[in-house]
Amino acid sequence: MDDGTNAAGRFLLTVSTNFLTVPTISESLAGRATILTLWPFSQAELWGSSVGTHSATGAMPPVSAHPTQQSKLTSSAVGASRSTNTVERWFDQDSSLRRAARSSTSRSDYLHKVCIGGFPEVQQLSAHRRNRWFLGYAETVVSRDIAQLGDIRRAAMLPQMLRLAAAQTSSELNVSRWADQLGADRATVQSYLGWLRTAFLVHELSSWRRNRTSRVVQRPKLHVTDSGLAAGLLGLSADALAALNHPMTGPLFETFAVNEIVRLCSAAEMPVSLHHYRDNAQREVDLVLERSDGAVVAVEIKATSSPRPDDLRNLVYFRDRLDAVEPGAFRAGVLLHSGANTLPHDDRVLSASLDTLWQSPR
Known part of the structure; x- marks a missing residue:
């Protein structure tokens, strides 16, 4: 990671705990790693719904990604049409929800x-x-x-x-x-x-x-x-x-x-x-x-x-x-x-x- 090539995404590290809270780990990788919190699957993921995306295209990036990183994924991976994420529609006071x-x-x-x-x-x-x-x-x-x-x-x-x-x-x-x-x-x-x-x-x-x-x-x-x-x-x-x-x-x-x-x-x-x-x-x-x-x-x-x-x-x-x-x-x-x-x-x-x-x- 420190060899100067700056090759982003070369390593994928998966862990079963929140390693940032483990006191025995001395290296935080601060500034050199993007952290995604992966929850168990949502019902939208299990049943193939487009809910959770930011587009009506049906393309669905991982619902479980960290919010900051998820916004980057969705804005670059799909178009900028109306959100299908139910929580966002609540905030937007989407009348169709009623x-x-x-x-x-x-x-x-x-x-x-x-x-x-x-x-x-x-x-x-x-x-x-x-x-x-x-x-x-x-x-x-x-x-x-x-x-x-x-x-x-x-x-x-x-x-x-x-x-x-x-x-x-x-x-x-x-x-x-x-x-x-x-x-x-x-x-x-x-x-x-x-x-x-x-x-x-x-x-x-x-x-x-x-x-x-x-x-x-x-x-x-x-x-x-x-x-x-x-x-x-x-x-x-x-x-x-x-x-x-x-x-x-x-x-x-x-x-x-x-x-x-x-x-x-x-x-x-x-x-x-x-x-x-x-x-x-x-x-x-x-x-x-x-x-x-x-x-x-x-x-x-x-x-x-x-x-x-x-x-x-x-x-x-x-x-x-x-x-x-x-x-x-x-x-x-x-x-x-x-x-x-x-x-x-x-x-x-x-x-x-x-x-x-x-x-x-x-």
Whole structure:
């Protein structure tokens, strides 16, 4: 790399962890490497949709690329026509989103997608073989990769911690409570959580705030990086999640949706950061997307196939609060659900079938 030839792209280095956070690696390659974060596949990638591109040509660069690099890929590889990336269309207030065609994806279909997730190796496996693959993957990453990279004195606690993360996916992270449940001190839990992030097993949404809005709770919200992995660690099938009032249906559905949006944001032309919102009156918004120019989209996620107007109340509240202090910043509020209809409900607020995230615009 340093021989003076300046031959860009001569080397492709692939790693299974975020090597920039590994303390034992001394060379950062700063200024000499482009870093792409490769998530498990999105539904658009799995089903060949053009969603995620910046052109209507159907050409599709990798949805999982880092946002800065993805914008370079898309601007050079395809034409400059209207975006098909659903997240970008929310920010652009694309009116066609409010009249999307009736969805043919059933709630049962969604739950199967939740339990399969995005790892390419499991897509064609039976449910039994898929769960065995997830357990083997988790054991390999946790017991070998992390244990070898870090100063892990209680390695047996790592699998327990990952299962706890799966059981509490879509929840605010309370490290003190985790420490009590795991029988460990808070500093150890905090350190080991860092290793789960390094190995791309979990990711967190920081709490969203602007100084001119109401006070918010500061805890981040935790998500397992792949909903299929979370379901596999908990031994849950789509049939189990379909049971009335199963406690994990909502959290896993939310994690699946959040992970799909994460992949779309990583392909956006302008960088988008992801957060969650909860104020001191316990009003919550599952996902707050903030573009680098300050524009904001709020997203609520419900596993129900029959959303009610009351499900939109926090989106309306969030819109009104932001309009009052920063007119023009709020672009859209979206309720994603497992039903068939996409309907406008109020000024810049709509409910939409979850598959609008990966179905090509009509």
